[in-house]
Structure formats: structure tokens, C-alpha cells
Amino acid sequence: MRVNKFLSIYEEIVEQIQSGKLKPNEKLLSENELVEKYDTSRETIRKALNLLSQNGYIQKIKGKGSFVLDVGRFDFPVSGLVSFKEIAQKTGKPWRTIVYELEDIKPDDYIQKQLHISSKDSVWKLVRARELEHERIILDKDFILKKTVPSLTKEICEGSIYEYIEGELGLTISFAKKEISVDEPTEEDRKYLDLKNYEHVVVVKNYVYLEDTSLFQYTESRHRLDKFKFVDFARRGQ
Amino acid sequence: MRVNKFLSIYEEIVEQIQSGKLKPNEKLLSENELVEKYDTSRETIRKALNLLSQNGYIQKIKGKGSFVLDVGRFDFPVSGLVSFKEIAQKTGKPWRTIVYELEDIKPDDYIQKQLHISSKDSVWKLVRARELEHERIILDKDFILKKTVPSLTKEICEGSIYEYIEGELGLTISFAKKEISVDEPTEEDRKYLDLKNYEHVVVVKNYVYLEDTSLFQYTESRHRLDKFKFVDFARRGQ
DNA sequence: AAGTGGTCTAGACCACTTC
DNA sequence: AAGTGGTCTAGACCACTTC
Numbered sequence: 095m096r097v098n099k100f101l102s103i104y105e106e107i108v109e110q111i112q113s114g115k116l117k118p119n120e121k122l123l124s125e126n127e128l129v130e131k132y133d134t135s136r137e138t139i140r141k142a143l144n145l146l147s148q149n150g151y152i153q154k155i156k157g158k159g160s161f162v163l164d165v166g167r168f169d170f171p172v173s174g175l176v177s178f179k180e181i182a183q184k185t186g187k188p189w190r191t192i193v194y195e196l197e198d199i200k201p202d203d204y205i206q207k208q209l210h211i212s213s214k215d216s217v218w219k220l221v222r223a224r225e226l227e228h229e230r231i232i233l234d235k236d237f238i239l240k241k242t243v244p245s246l247t248k249e250i251c252e253g254s255i256y257e258y259i260e261g262e263l264g265l266t267i268s269f270a271k272k273e274i275s276v277d278e279p280t281e282e283d284r285k286y287l288d289l290k291n292y293e294h295v296v297v298v299k300n301y302v303y304l305e306d307t308s309l310f311q312y313t314e315s316r317h318r319l320d321k322f323k324f325v326d327f328a329r330r331g332q
Numbered sequence: 333m334r335v336n337k338f339l340s341i342y343e344e345i346v347e348q349i350q351s352g353k354l355k356p357n358e359k360l361l362s363e364n365e366l367v368e369k370y371d372t373s374r375e376t377i378r379k380a381l382n383l384l385s386q387n388g389y390i391q392k393i394k395g396k397g398s399f400v401l402d403v404g405r406f407d408f409p410v411s412g413l414v415s416f417k418e419i420a421q422k423t424g425k426p427w428r429t430i431v432y433e434l435e436d437i438k439p440d441d442y443i444q445k446q447l448h449i450s451s452k453d454s455v456w457k458l459v460r461a462r463e464l465e466h467e468r469i470i471l472d473k474d475f476i477l478k479k480t481v482p483s484l485t486k487e488i489c490e491g492s493i494y495e496y497i498e499g500e501l502g503l504t505i506s507f508a509k510k511e512i513s514v515d516e517p518t519e520e521d522r523k524y525l526d527l528k529n530y531e532h533v534v535v536v537k538n539y540v541y542l543e544d545t546s547l548f549q550y551t552e553s554r555h556r557l558d559k560f561k562f563v564d565f566a567r568r569g570q
Numbered sequence: 571a572a573g574t575g576g577t578c579t580a581g582a583c584c585a586c587t588t589c
Numbered sequence: 590a591a592g593t594g595g596t597c598t599a600g601a602c603c604a605c606t607t608c
Contacts, residue, residue: 135579140595143594153545268391272566294514307402376598395604
């Protein structure tokens with residue numbers, strides 16, 4: 095079976111940029127030269143280069159060529175939430191996930207509205223705290239359609255739910271929408287988080303969709319505000 | 333001169349979705365049928381469809397077809413800051429921009445570091461408050477390289493700086509990086525914002541790059557936390 | 571078996587930048 | 590004039606979903 099040619103070219107160039115073999119502001123080989131080098135067609139090279147451009151590795155300039163961006167300036171992840179797991183793994187600080195609740199519920203009005211379901215649909219309610227350096231700084235409240243994910247265990251919830259959903263269940267998550275705002279802490283926040291004296295929490299509402307465009311998960315992440323950071327990288331034009 | 337064919341096909345289908353001629357979950361014509369309809373090649377149709385997919389209008393499923401997403405679920409803007417101007421224009425509430433400072437400065441250490449420049453480069457410092465319903469809720473502190481934007485006036489700053497930069501100066505902004513975090517208010521925040529008793533502000537640091545990959549603007553937007561909202565829409569995979 | 575989108579090829583013409 | 594990336598064409602084979 096043939097593997098994606100454009101993807102492996104993309105990955106090879108990413109590796110060259112990350113390892114420093116290709117340096118910031120350096121000019122890549124031209125598209126025609128890359129066609130020669132990889133013995134492929136120009137459209138395949140262009141697919142690889144467009145992916146590099148979309149992901150912030152290079153900048154293409156018409157008439158001039160493609161240039162390596164200074165990725166060091168964009169501390170990873172290039173876009174998205176700087177999750178507690180990433181912080182923890184980068185800094186090597188001790189962390190863990192505490193599962194407070196895992197139950198099968200009938201959704202209330204608010205959850206019905208968020209997931210666009212009726213009161214008849216069963217939902218997993220999962221409440222977890224994320225602890226970093228012995229402080230619980232994020233409260234994740236997940237609501238997952240039971241008809242999509244029939245069984246969940248405490249063990250799965252302590253690890254990665256997405257690995258289970260995509261790996262074990264073979265489902266494909268295709269897109270997600272996030273809304274970030276600030277709110278006052280609830281009783282639940284005060285109970286399950288080490289909030290100190292902060293009078294607000296950063297609330298990230300996350301709506302997760304499957305490949306068939308169905309919404310199957312709503313997550314509310316409530317962050318202690320001193321530990322919150324979000325990075326967004328946006329390219330202009332198409 | 334030939335106009336982009338794939339772009340006009342994209343725009344035509346966007347219009348059909350927004351006007352309701354194509355309804356949520358409805359199946360689009362297949363790629364081969366669209367080739368017939370628009371009398372073009374399949375790769376051109378695919379470019380238009382991929383753009384629709386990237387911008388959240390449709391979902392493509394292998395073996396099945398392309399389906400209209402329920403864009404109503406994603407209140408615009410699909411991604412990015414829900415800016416005070418957009419809120420104001422949507423709700424029709426009264427708003428204005430107040431220019432407090434516009435001067436030509438020598439950058440201090442912090443600004444030198446943010447813009448990757450030396451103390452010799454001149455910089456415009458611009459401080460503006462955004463007022464909505466007679467409350468100043470956002471403080472925008474812009475630092476703009478003078479060698480890129482030689483002249484700025486109070487009138488330009490009260491309107492849209494980007495319109496001036498892209499329209500009048502003919503420069504192309506190619507990408508931007510945002511960092512969102514929460515901080516304590518400064519003296520300046522207390523002076524120029526109607527902060528009420530909030531003890532924190534949401535800080536959005538924005539780094540703006542030109543087509544030649546040069547960083548020319550650093551903006552720090554300091555939001556009163558009760559008025560802050562950010563929306564992010566992310567597709568998985570490539 | 572027929573239809574779907576995903577990948578790939580080998581060409582073409584174009585506008586822009588460099589020399 | 591030569592080199593660059595951007596758009597477009599007309600084909601091919603593939604894996605996946607539907608019937």
C-alpha cells in the first residue's frame with residue numbers, strides 16, 4: 095500500500111527545520127528543484143509546502159521562494175490551549191489527574207442545549223481536576239453522548255479519553271470549537287480546585303465534533319486564572 | 333486578466349449556504365458533478381471545496397460526499413477575537429475609540445524584546461481605549477515599527493489602522509500570533525479603563541507579521557474581564 | 571459494481587522578482 | 590530573460606461507502 099508522498103516530504107522538511115539543518119530565514123529549494131530531489135510532481139511538492147506554510151514552518155513569497163520561519167519565536171504548540179499536560183511534561187513538574195465523578199446522567203436543560211439533544215439521551219458526566227505541583231488548577235467537566243461512547247471507566251478517564259475514543263473505538267474527531275471567557279467560581283470550583291483567593295476563573299467551553307459532523311462532547315474547563323495561557327496562530331488570506 | 337476560478341466557485345457556494353439555498357446537512361453535488369456544472373477541472377473544484385471545509389462551511393467525507401455544516405451553530409466570527417467593534421456593530425450599541433497617546437518613542441527593553449529590535453529603531457507608541465455604552469472596557473497599547481509605518485495621525489488611529497496599512501501603504505499582513513493570559517491591572521489600566529472593582533484583566537498579546545516574515549507590530553490588548561470573549565474553531569488533521 | 575472523495579502525474583500559462 | 594510560486598487542465602489509480 096502506498097503511503098502519502100506529500101506527507102512524508104512534509105515530515106522530512108519539518109525534521110530538517112526542527113533539527114536546525116534548515117535555518118531560520120534560509121531559502122528552501124525551489125519547487126522545481128524539490129520535484130527533482132523527491133522525484134515527484136510539482137503539485138505533490140506544493141501540497142507539502144502548503145502544509146508547512148499552514149503550520150507556521152515556512153513562508154512562501156511569489157517570485158522569490160519559500161523561506162524558513164523562525165519557529166523558535168513561536169513556542170509550541172503553535173496554536174491551541176497550552177494544556178496542563180504539556181506544561182507538566184515540558185517542565186518536568188509533577189502532575190496527575192483526579193477523577194471526582196463519573197456517572198451516567200439524564201442531561202439538564204443547559205447540557206441539552208449545549209449538545210443539541212433531548213432529555214431522553216443518556217450522557218456521561220465526568221468531573222476531573224488537573225493537579226500540577228500539588229495544586230489543583232484546572233477543573234474539567236466533560237459531557238459525552240453515551241450513544242457514541244457506550245462505556246467509560248475510571249482508568250480511561252485518568253489517562254487520555256481521546257486516545258480511547260480514536261484508538262479503541264475507531265472514531266475520528268474532525269473539528270472543535272472553543273469559547274474562552276471569564277466567570278465567577280462556582281461552589282464546585284471552590285470544592286474541587288485550589289483556588290486561593292482568586293475571585294474569577296477562566297472558562298473554556300469546548301464543543302467536539304465527529305467526522306459525520308455530529309456533536310458528541312461538550313467540555314467546560316475551568317482554569318485558575320494565574321495558570322491560564324492560550325496561544326493562537328493565524329494566517330491571513332486563504 | 334483571469335480571476336481566480338476556484339475562489340469565485342468558493343464564494344458562490346458560500347453565498348448559497350449563507351442564503352439558505354443550501355441547507356445544513358444537505359449533500360453538495362459530487363466533485364464530478366461540480367466539474368460539469370462549472371465547466372472546470374476536478375482539482376479546481378477540490379480547491380474550492382477544501383477552502384469551504386477549512387472555513388467551516390462544509391464537511392467532506394470520503395466515499396460519501398460533501399455536506400453543509402450548520403453554520404448557525406458557530407456564531408461568527410468562526411475564529412478569533414470577538415472584538416468590541418463587532419459586538420458594537422452587531423448589537424447597535426454606542427461605541428467609540430479614544431486616543432490617549434500617539435508618540436514616537438525609543439523602545440524600552442521589554443518592547444525591544446517583543447519586536448526583536450535594538451534601541452536605535454524608532455517605534456510608534458499608541459494607547460487607545462475602546463468605549464462601549466460609555467464604559468472604557470479595552471485598553472489597546474500598540475507598538476509599531478516606524479521604518480514600516482513612517483507616519484501616523486490621530487485620525488488614522490481613531491479609525492482602522494489596518495485599513496491604512498494595507499490600503500494606503502500597500503503592505504500585506506500575512507500572519508499573527510496571539511497569546512491570551514490573565515494579569516493584574518496596572519496603574520495605566522486603572523487610569524484609562526472603567527475597571528469597576530475587578531482585580532484582574534485579560535491580556536491579549538498580539539504579534540503581527542508582514543509578507544516578508546518581518547515582525548512590525550506588537551499590541552497588548554487589556555480587556556475588562558466581564559466583557560472578554562474569544563472564539564476558536566479548529567479542524568483536525570491536515 | 572458504481573459512486574464518492576484522496577492522491578498523484580505531467581503538462582500549460584501566468585504574475586512577480588531578480589539580474 | 591530567467592527563475593519563482595499561483596492557477597489550471599485532463600487524465601490515472603486508490604480506498605471507502607452504498608446498493
